[in-house]
Amino acid sequence: MTAVGxxxxxxxxxxxxxxxxxxxxxxxxxxxxxxxxxxxRPKNFYMVGSMSLGPSLAAGFAVRSSAPVVVVEGDxxxxxxxxxxxxxxxxxxxxxxxxxxxxDNKVYETTGAQRTLSxxxxxxxxxxxxxxxxxxxxxxxxELRAAVEEALASGECTFLYVVTGRDTAAQHxxxxxxxxxxxxxxxxxxxxxxxxxxx
Numbered sequence: 599m600t601a602v603g604x605x606x607x608x609x610x611x612x613x614x615x616x617x618x619x620x621x622x623x624x625x626x627x628x629x630x631x632x633x634x635x636x637x638x639r640p641k642n643f644y645m646v647g648s649m650s651l652g653p654s655l656a657a658g659f660a661v662r663s664s665a666p667v668v669v670v671e672g673d674x675x676x677x678x679x680x681x682x683x684x685x686x687x688x689x690x691x692x693x694x695x696x697x698x699x700x701x702d703n704k705v706y707e708t709t710g711a712q713r714t715l716s717x718x719x720x721x722x723x724x725x726x727x728x729x730x731x732x733x734x735x736x737x738x739x740x741e742l743r744a745a746v747e748e749a750l751a752s753g754e755c756t757f758l759y760v761v762t763g764r765d766t767a768a769q770h771x772x773x774x775x776x777x778x779x780x781x782x783x784x785x786x787x788x789x790x791x792x793x794x795x796x797x
Contacts, residue, residue: 601703602737604763608629608637611746612633614746618750620750621643621663621665622669623656623659625645625672626645626708627675628708629670643659643784645671646773649678652675667697668696668699673702676716691731695749696756698757699759699760702761704764711764725757732754735759735761
């Protein structure tokens, strides 16, 4: 199976999220950097300096807000925080649309492309074993966009796995916001959206 480009995968995720008015949480490192460069939006939450906590934080937000949520992270983040799989699956089960996407390029790209152990891990089986209602691998950016849209529409807790290539282009700059500013801007948007919905 041909690897999907990381940037095109991230753009597919945010395109699907826009179509379903969903929030997107992005794991730290190059995924957050790329997303903030390519598709910055008020409904994005960038995990900066909090490796592996994306699914847990995103699930907590999804349950408290009842909003549709997508969390996307790399294989390094996912391997460091496998406990986040059952936490997310248990927290959001039957409550709100939740989609967890892992982009697997087999390396810790942000810190110098050291190999991860993802070759020996079946993430789809891990997700199903952790309690996700649906889990599968997708092979193209278009399939990913459609799968995220379908999962958000279904309302199920869904896991999607994508093999991505290593980034050989110029690196994206760091996320241009301090973590305090990410929190402040994101929560301000959530409150504004809630106020508009109540009006």
